[in-house]
Amino acid sequence: MNSRERILAALHGRPMDRVPICEIGVWPETEERWRREGLPEGVSVEDYFGLDKIALFAYEPSLMLPTVVLEDGDDDQVMVDGDGCRYRKWKGVQKPPLFLGATVNTPSLWREYRSRLAPSLGRFQNYQFDFIFDRPTNEVQSERYRQARDDDQLTVISPTEPCWYFLRLLGEEEALMAMALEPDFVEEVLSDYTDFVLSMLELILASGYTFDALWVFSDLAYKKGMLFSPVFFRERVAPYQRRIFAFARDHAMKVIYHCDGYVGQLIPMLIDVGVDCMQPLEARAGNDVREYLHQYGDRLSFMGNINADALAGGRRSIRQEICDKLPEAKRSGRYIFHSDHSVPPTVSFEDYAYAIELARELGSY
Amino acid sequence: MADLAALTAAVEAGNRTVVAAETQVALDEGIHPKTILDAMTAAMDGVGRRFQDGELFVPEMLIAARAMKAGTVLLEPVLAAAGVRPEFRAVVGTVEGDLHEIGKNLVGMMWRGGGIEVIDLGVDVTPDRFVEAAREHDANLVGLSALLTTTMPNMRGVVEAVRAAGLSAKVVVGGAPVTPEFAAQIGADGYAADAGAAVDLARGLLSG
Numbered sequence: 418m419n420s421r422e423r424i425l426a427a428l429h430g431r432p433m434d435r436v437p438i439c440e441i442g443v444w445p446e447t448e449e450r451w452r453r454e455g456l457p458e459g460v461s462v463e464d465y466f467g468l469d470k471i472a473l474f475a476y477e478p479s480l481m482l483p484t485v486v487l488e489d490g491d492d493d494q495v496m497v498d499g500d501g502c503r504y505r506k507w508k509g510v511q512k513p514p515l516f517l518g519a520t521v522n523t524p525s526l527w528r529e530y531r532s533r534l535a536p537s538l539g540r541f542q543n544y545q546f547d548f549i550f551d552r553p554t555n556e557v558q559s560e561r562y563r564q565a566r567d568d569d570q571l572t573v574i575s576p577t578e579p580c581w582y583f584l585r586l587l588g589e590e591e592a593l594m595a596m597a598l599e600p601d602f603v604e605e606v607l608s609d610y611t612d613f614v615l616s617m618l619e620l621i622l623a624s625g626y627t628f629d630a631l632w633v634f635s636d637l638a639y640k641k642g643m644l645f646s647p648v649f650f651r652e653r654v655a656p657y658q659r660r661i662f663a664f665a666r667d668h669a670m671k672v673i674y675h676c677d678g679y680v681g682q683l684i685p686m687l688i689d690v691g692v693d694c695m696q697p698l699e700a701r702a703g704n705d706v707r708e709y710l711h712q713y714g715d716r717l718s719f720m721g722n723i724n725a726d727a728l729a730g731g732r733r734s735i736r737q738e739i740c741d742k743l744p745e746a747k748r749s750g751r752y753i754f755h756s757d758h759s760v761p762p763t764v765s766f767e768d769y770a771y772a773i774e775l776a777r778e779l780g781s782y
Numbered sequence: 783m784a785d786l787a788a789l790t791a792a793v794e795a796g797n798r799t800v801v802a803a804e805t806q807v808a809l810d811e812g813i814h815p816k817t818i819l820d821a822m823t824a825a826m827d828g829v830g831r832r833f834q835d836g837e838l839f840v841p842e843m844l845i846a847a848r849a850m851k852a853g854t855v856l857l858e859p860v861l862a863a864a865g866v867r868p869e870f871r872a873v874v875g876t877v878e879g880d881l882h883e884i885g886k887n888l889v890g891m892m893w894r895g896g897g898i899e900v901i902d903l904g905v906d907v908t909p910d911r912f913v914e915a916a917r918e919h920d921a922n923l924v925g926l927s928a929l930l931t932t933t934m935p936n937m938r939g940v941v942e943a944v945r946a947a948g949l950s951a952k953v954v955v956g957g958a959p960v961t962p963e964f965a966a967q968i969g970a971d972g973y974a975a976d977a978g979a980a981v982d983l984a985r986g987l988l989s990g
Contacts, residue, residue, distance in 0.1 A: 446932075515881045515905065589884050590844060597796060597841035639885075640958045641976045645839045678958070701959055725931060726959075761931050 420469035421571045425629060428671040428694055428718050430751045436780030437469040438773060442759025445511050445550060454766035466773045471573055472565035474558060475548055476541040476617055478577035480533040500586050513551060522587045524602045531609050536616035538624055562626060574628040576618060578635035579610040580654045596645050604653050611657040615664055622668060631665040631672050638678035640702045647682060655690050662691030677758065679703045688716055697721035700757040706742060710749040720753035728756065728772055729763035735772045743779045754780060784808040786821040793825035796845025798852035805853040815860040822850045826895025834978035847891030868899035870988050872923035873915040875903035877936040882929035885957055888977035889925055896981045909943035916944065921951045923984055928957040938968040952987045956980060
């Protein structure tokens, strides 16, 4: 069984040889540490550890407004991105950008600029950005796709989820306030953006690309639970997610949903809109994959929940974490081993190797 | 005719237009600004409780806090002229290396709503800056936020710096990766799971 078959088996709840072991979130600083600790140059983390690879693809999601550099200092830069959002970005250090303000933040401005969401294949083919770690890449996406297909890797398309787009467009605080004060404006953006997403997906598939899954990254929750009310989600957000996920289902793609924070309240609603797999299940936020598999394992697959704190805590803590969770999760036949968010540089190369070895040992059927 | 019940309700509902209007009417009628402020603080207490109970969510808290600000901005010069100052002061910030704001902003808003003067130091704040600000403002509280596993340890540095500086300010911590156990390990005076809990925590520490 190859990696793609294995991951698909977990997503479909079909028999497999062992639990897939995946990781899409090794920090750049972590990889730097591991290079110093023994990871050979020229060998990727995935290849070295024999991880089950997931080839993620995306496209330019923005209004494609001109990007402008407003200030250019030695250590940082203030710039305006393709959605008119102002950010401070750092030079020479891996730090997330600091949101400073939005431009397209009223209904009239949205109506003025929304025609710029013009679907084009160029948005996909010319996309050279690692959206996981927010940095440009040199890889040509179409070539990377061809290589992934040749290697029979799991290929996944990742459109920007409309509600997440809205949160980025206005900035989190203004967007959340708009949910309370201007719900019709929120819904207008979600509706327009969903049309754009569906048009882009149709265009990409019509051009001959095929994908095994569709994966959205949309942090609508935090440690305490949902950022906004379940009522708002059901009435204003769910209809648009349902349309996108129905498209995925109609094109034989499984739907994977990334959401940080505590997702217990969100899961039933996401099942309702057509999600097939939840990821990453932050342990510190109170998520427990065993509990979720018990409740939803007949309908939903799960990827994650291996506590990064445990991975950073030495062999005893790694053993306890994996022995506590993996055997039980494995019984469901719908679990994919993955950290509970990403692998920070507090995790040593040796300890990660131990974790993967243990996962392989305990994850075999 | 001043209607403090309507003012309270407008804060709870996040209606800043009504809050500003009712505040002005109350001021014009000579109601003591502290009384007006108390009506708004009561509203934020209610919002905080309902948030902790899961009835309200972040959008409702944000608009309530913003509505209250529409009232306090009218009260501040009057309070200052009357020599009324918040009894307690807090400095808040996201720790060095971390740029996430919303948690810190929510706590700041709720503390202001609870009648605490809040000096927001922003993000990526060094221990020295926390100490300098706490000293400058004679802060009773230092609130630290972190969202990343890798920046959370920087909270320890702030606690140590505050202690080494001989400040009496209580240090409280919160954020996605932060746990009560971690807070105890680093010697923080308190941990808040969310912005609503942060108000109760502050009151408890300040009354002690």
